[in-house]
Amino acid sequence: MGVIFGLLAALGWGGGDFALSRVSRRIGPLATLLYIQAAGVLSIGLVLLVRRDLPPLDPALWALGVAVNLLNVAGTLFLYRALAVGTVMIVSPIAASFAVVTATLAMLGGERLAPLTLAGVALVMAGVVVVSRGEGREPLALNGVPAALGAALAYGVFFYLLGPVTAGLGIAWPILIGRVMACSLAAVALLWRRQRPAPLSPRLLALIVIATSLDTLGFLAYNTGIATAYVTVVTALASIFSAVTVLLAWVLLRERLVRAQWAGVVAVLVGVLLVSLR
Amino acid sequence: MSIGWIECLIILALVVLVAAVAFRAGYFRGRGH
Numbered sequence: 391m392g393v394i395f396g397l398l399a400a401l402g403w404g405g406g407d408f409a410l411s412r413v414s415r416r417i418g419p420l421a422t423l424l425y426i427q428a429a430g431v432l433s434i435g436l437v438l439l440v441r442r443d444l445p446p447l448d449p450a451l452w453a454l455g456v457a458v459n460l461l462n463v464a465g466t467l468f469l470y471r472a473l474a475v476g477t478v479m480i481v482s483p484i485a486a487s488f489a490v491v492t493a494t495l496a497m498l499g500g501e502r503l504a505p506l507t508l509a510g511v512a513l514v515m516a517g518v519v520v521v522s523r524g525e526g527r528e529p530l531a532l533n534g535v536p537a538a539l540g541a542a543l544a545y546g547v548f549f550y551l552l553g554p555v556t557a558g559l560g561i562a563w564p565i566l567i568g569r570v571m572a573c574s575l576a577a578v579a580l581l582w583r584r585q586r587p588a589p590l591s592p593r594l595l596a597l598i599v600i601a602t603s604l605d606t607l608g609f610l611a612y613n614t615g616i617a618t619a620y621v622t623v624v625t626a627l628a629s630i631f632s633a634v635t636v637l638l639a640w641v642l643l644r645e646r647l648v649r650a651q652w653a654g655v656v657a658v659l660v661g662v663l664l665v666s667l668r
Numbered sequence: 669m670s671i672g673w674i675e676c677l678i679i680l681a682l683v684v685l686v687a688a689v690a691f692r693a694g695y696f697r698g699r700g701h
Contacts, residue, residue, distance in 0.1 A: 419696045464687035471696050544683045551676055
């Protein structure tokens, strides 16, 4: 069962990222942040409502949740920017390698990492370098790589700092805080720039609904999976959700990579898998 | 070496600062392609 939940989580998150890359490319990162995060607030709110999951009233914990979620919002904005301007097959695995940042911080914090984890960290770093070097033939292919690195860094620190928050609030409430912050920030930013977000065409709305449903499916599958004692298998399989995004971009967008870049993408994905086995 | 709250807050401030500067510079503006 662990395998099924892990795969479902990877399909949900990976497919969701692919769908939102289409949204972000159409309407830009800020409007995407507004629409997708607002839809996310509804979906996670529904989950919390169905579970009748009431949060503990601890102001310090909530303040911490808000502070830490600044990184979440920054990471999300970087991810949307990367997916809007970049080659999905390149920026998606780089942004999804945040586990490496989290592991590195844990190591600096005194945690001893297993040799396999260290090998994973090295593999991801090598993979990012190889995939970013390209061949010089297609300079456009590297658009979005800085934003993808920014996303990995912000998400990596975010998940490192999230520990004490989830210990008190669980995982769903901090996510809700982050989404409320993200869509309010997007609304304020658009107002400030006197920019009107793109109108919701039926096609755009469909993409937003698909992206949000898949993301929520991933979240539910992951939570159910780790609650049923298959933590290692579920976490490992879910961690390589980006492989799903890469496959979808390869098949549906017909993105093409040179052989060295393929090797880099595979190295990043395998490295993330090794790190998440920690 | 160990990471404490101070170091983490510094990293948090740095990442948010970078994002804010990028935002102000129009890095996240407008449509994609």
